[in-house]
Amino acid sequence: MIERKSDLARLEALDCGKPLDEAAWDMDDVAGCFEFFAGHAEALDKRQNAAVALPENFKCHLKKEPIGVVALITPWNYPLLMAVWKVAPALAAGCTAVLKPSELASVTCLELGDVCKEIGLPSGVLNIVTGLGHEAGAPLSSHPDVDKVAFTGSYATGQKIMVAAAPTVKPVTLELGGKSPIVVFDDVDIDKAVEWTLFGCFWTNGQICSATSRLLIHKNIAKEFIDRMVAWSKNIKVSDPLEEGCRLGPVVSEGQYEKIKKFVANAKSEGATILTGGVRPKHLEKGFFIEPTIITDINTSMEIWREEVFGPVLCVKEFSTEEEAIELANDTHYGLAGAVISGDRERCQRLAEEIDAGCIWVNCSQPCFCQAPWGGNKRSGFGRELGEG
Numbered sequence: 001m002i003e004r005k006s007d008l009a010r011l012e013a014l015d016c017g018k019p020l021d022e023a024a025w026d027m028d029d030v031a032g033c034f035e036f037f038a039g040h041a042e043a044l045d046k047r048q049n050a051a052v053a054l055p056e057n058f059k060c061h062l063k064k065e066p067i068g069v070v071a072l073i074t075p076w077n078y079p080l081l082m083a084v085w086k087v088a089p090a091l092a093a094g095c096t097a098v099l100k101p102s103e104l105a106s107v108t109c110l111e112l113g114d115v116c117k118e119i120g121l122p123s124g125v126l127n128i129v130t131g132l133g134h135e136a137g138a139p140l141s142s143h144p145d146v147d148k149v150a151f152t153g154s155y156a157t158g159q160k161i162m163v164a165a166a167p168t169v170k171p172v173t174l175e176l177g178g179k180s181p182i183v184v185f186d187d188v189d190i191d192k193a194v195e196w197t198l199f200g201c202f203w204t205n206g207q208i209c210s211a212t213s214r215l216l217i218h219k220n221i222a223k224e225f226i227d228r229m230v231a232w233s234k235n236i237k238v239s240d241p242l243e244e245g246c247r248l249g250p251v252v253s254e255g256q257y258e259k260i261k262k263f264v265a266n267a268k269s270e271g272a273t274i275l276t277g278g279v280r281p282k283h284l285e286k287g288f289f290i291e292p293t294i295i296t297d298i299n300t301s302m303e304i305w306r307e308e309v310f311g312p313v314l315c316v317k318e319f320s321t322e323e324e325a326i327e328l329a330n331d332t333h334y335g336l337a338g339a340v341i342s343g344d345r346e347r348c349q350r351l352a353e354e355i356d357a358g359c360i361w362v363n364c365s366q367p368c369f370c371q372a373p374w375g376g377n378k379r380s381g382f383g384r385e386l387g388e389g
C-alpha cells in the first residue's frame, strides 16, 4: 500500500470566541511571514552538511541546496500576502525568484519590489513581471531556465501550468481552489456557531480559497440555525469599504460579479431556494456589490454544490448522523479545508481525521498561521506552503 504523506493542519479555537474579536491572529501578517522565514533560513544553514547515521565504515552527508530560479505566480485575492508566502521562503532557501502577480492586483507586489530594493536586496534576486496570465505567466511556466513553478490560483490555471511545465520536467506546487465544508452539530452555542459559519463563508466576500461555503447542519437545530443566519445576513452592512462599519465591499471585478450572479441564477433554475441575497443591494446602484446569499434545497449534483463560486454564497444541507455528515463533507473534488463545530472534542477529532482536506478547523473557520503548513488535497493541489517542516 502506498500511503499518502501530506501534512495535515488541525487548528482548534480553544475558547471558540468571536471571529472579529480583537484579532489574536492576523491573516495579513506580511512582516511576521518574513520574520518566520528569516528564522528558517538560519535553521536551514545549520542543517547543511548534517551527518546521516549509517552502518559503521560508511558516511553520508546531507547537503541542502537552493533549487535555482523559481517562478512564483499568484492570484488577486490577498495579493501581497500570497506573494510573500512564496517570496519569503524562496529567498530564505537561497533561490532567485520571478514573481508574476495577478493582472487585477499588481500594485502592492511592485511596492514589495521597491521595499526590497530599499533594504539592499541585490539586483536580480527578486524580479517582478506584471502582465496577463497567458502573456506573462505561461512563458514562465514553460521556460527552460526556470527550475520550479510555485502557483496559487484556480484549478483551471493549475492544470495549464502543469502541462506547460511537463516538457522540461519542472517541479510545480499548486495551491488551488476549494469548496470547503463546515459541519455544525446540535450540541453547540447556536449564536457562536452562526457567527463562525457566516464569517467562514462571507469574510472578504467569500473571495477566499478556503471559504467554508458548504454548511452541513444537524437537522435538530437546522430551522433555528437557518432563521438566525438569514436574520444576521440581512443585517450585514454592504457598502463602500471606506464607509464606517462596512462589513462587505464590492467583489473584485465585473467578470467576478457576473460569474457569481450566474451561479445563483443557475442554482435557482436547478430547483434550489435562494433564502436571502444573491442580488445587488437596493441602496447601491453602482459597483460590483452582491448581498450575502444563503441557498437551501440543494441536491449534490447541482453546480452550486460542486463548483467554487468565490463570492458571498453559502450552500446549506441538513444531516442526521455523523457518517452522513462526513460523506457529504467529502462529496467534492476539492480538499483544501474544512471546519467542524461541536462541543464534543472526540467527535471533532474523528471528523478532523475523516474529512479529506489539508486543513481542518475545530470550533472556528479561517484563522491561518505561518507556523502551520498550508495546502490542499485532491484537486485543491499539492505541495505545502508555510509550516515548521
Ligand SMILES: NC(=O)c1ccc[n+]([C@@H]2O[C@H](COP(=O)([O-])OP(=O)(O)OC[C@H]3O[C@@H](n4cnc5c(N)ncnc54)[C@H](O)[C@@H]3O)[C@@H](O)[C@H]2O)c1
Binding pocket: 073, 074, 075, 076, 077, 082, 100, 101, 102, 103, 131, 132, 133, 134, 136, 137, 138, 139, 141, 152, 153, 154, 155, 156, 157, 158, 160, 161, 175, 176, 177, 178, 208, 209, 210, 308, 310, 336, 375, 376, 380
Ligand atoms: N489554495 C490557496 O492557498 C489559494 C489562495 C488564494 C487563491 N486561491 C485560488 O485562486 C483562485 C482565484 O484567483 P485568480 O482568479 O487570480 O486565479 P487565476 O488562476 O485566474 O490566476 C492566478 C494567476 O495565474 C495567472 N495565469 C492565468 N493564466 C495563466 C497561464 N495560462 N499560465 C500561467 N499563469 C497564468 C494569472 O495571471 C494570475 O497571476 C481561486 O480559485 C482561489 O481558490 C487559492
Ligand SMILES: C[N+](C)(C)CC=O
Binding pocket: 027, 077, 078, 081, 207, 208, 209, 210, 368
Ligand atoms: C490562503 N489564504 C487562506 C490566506 C487565502 C486564500 O484565499
